[in-house]
Amino acid sequence: xxxxxxxxxxxxxxxxxxxxxxxxxxxxxxxxxxxxxxxxxxxxxxxxxxxxxxxxxxxxxxxxxxxxxxxxxxxxxxxxxxxxxxxxxxxxxxxxxxxxxxxxxxxxxxxxxxxxxxxxxxxxxxxxxxxxxxxxxxxxxxxxxxxxxxxxxxxxxxxxxxxxxxxxxxxxxxxxxxxxxxxxxxxxxxxxxxxxxxxxxxxxxxxxxx
Numbered sequence: 001x002x003x004x005x006x007x008x009x010x011x012x013x014x015x016x017x018x019x020x021x022x023x024x025x026x027x028x029x030x031x032x033x034x035x036x037x038x039x040x041x042x043x044x045x046x047x048x049x050x051x052x053x054x055x056x057x058x059x060x061x062x063x064x065x066x067x068x069x070x071x072x073x074x075x076x077x078x079x080x081x082x083x084x085x086x087x088x089x090x091x092x093x094x095x096x097x098x099x100x101x102x103x104x105x106x107x108x109x110x111x112x113x114x115x116x117x118x119x120x121x122x123x124x125x126x127x128x129x130x131x132x133x134x135x136x137x138x139x140x141x142x143x144x145x146x147x148x149x150x151x152x153x154x155x156x157x158x159x160x161x162x163x164x165x166x167x168x169x170x171x172x173x174x175x176x177x178x179x180x181x182x183x184x185x186x187x188x189x190x191x192x193x194x195x196x197x198x199x200x201x202x203x204x205x206x207x208x209x210x
Contacts (some may be wrong), residue, residue: 050099051092055084058101062108065150065160068193069109071200074099086110104205108150109191111200116147116190118206119170123182127159128175130190130206141192141201143167149190151175151208154183155163165192182208 023029037100040104059066059080091106092099117133130149134141142165149161159177173190188206 028036031171046101051088052084054099054101055091056089058087058106059083060148061152061158063156063191065072065108065148067106068148068192068197069203070111070191071198072111082110083107090149099177104207106187106189106203106205108189108203109148109193109200110202113137113145113192113194113199113201114202116192118190118204121208122208123185123208124135126174127177128185128188128206128208129172130175130188131170131172132190133169134165134171135166137165137192137201142166142195144163146193146194146195147171147190148175148193149175149206150175151177152186153177154186 023176054122066083067079070079070086073079073082086107086122087101087105091101093102093105094100117136119131119133121131123127127152128149129130132147144164145165149163151159153159159174161173165171175188177184185208188208189203190206191203192201
């Protein structure tokens with residue numbers, strides 16, 4: 001890909017031969033496609049394909065959360081790009097020679113705010129109650145910043161809870177879901193996001209014991 005600022009060209013768009021031109025952020029963008037596509041199948045390339053597919057599936061499951069979780073990015077980056085970049089090298093383990101995503105290592109958010117320190121998790125008739133140490137996040141996190149929790153169910157449903165961090169040293173957030181049995185929960189995460197939406201913390205994996 002190349003970017004041109006040539007004033008003689010002006011706005012460029014359309015395709016010719018193996019080139020596609022378009023305008024983004026007042027810049028002319030030219031993308032080139034290979035004339036011949038080779039289906040490379042080296043070990044490293046197959047690993048990359050597997051990881052990209054697995055992360056693409058996870059993105060679809062958590063898309064609404066990921067869009068909130070990566071506010072600290074350049075203008076030309078998307079939350080999808082940041083999610084892939086944050087997890088491509090760190091979020092995998094090999095089980096029986098197969099690449100799988102490690103749920104505790106997966107990041108649904110990433111940023112400069114302190115991570116949420118989960119103290120304990122209780123499942124009950126109301127859902128999942130997460131107790132966290134808010135005191136350890138002060139003063140970087142303010143009482144009017146937002147704490148966000150989510151739980152992905154085995155059925156594919158995603159439950160989300162959002163509230164102000166508050167001023168208490170120990171905070172709680174409740175994820176309501178109709179079946180209080182922990183067996184239905186595939187994974188759970190929590191993170192904080194600044195009130196102005198410009199900063200976030202790395203997400204914390206929440207172990208919901210079966």
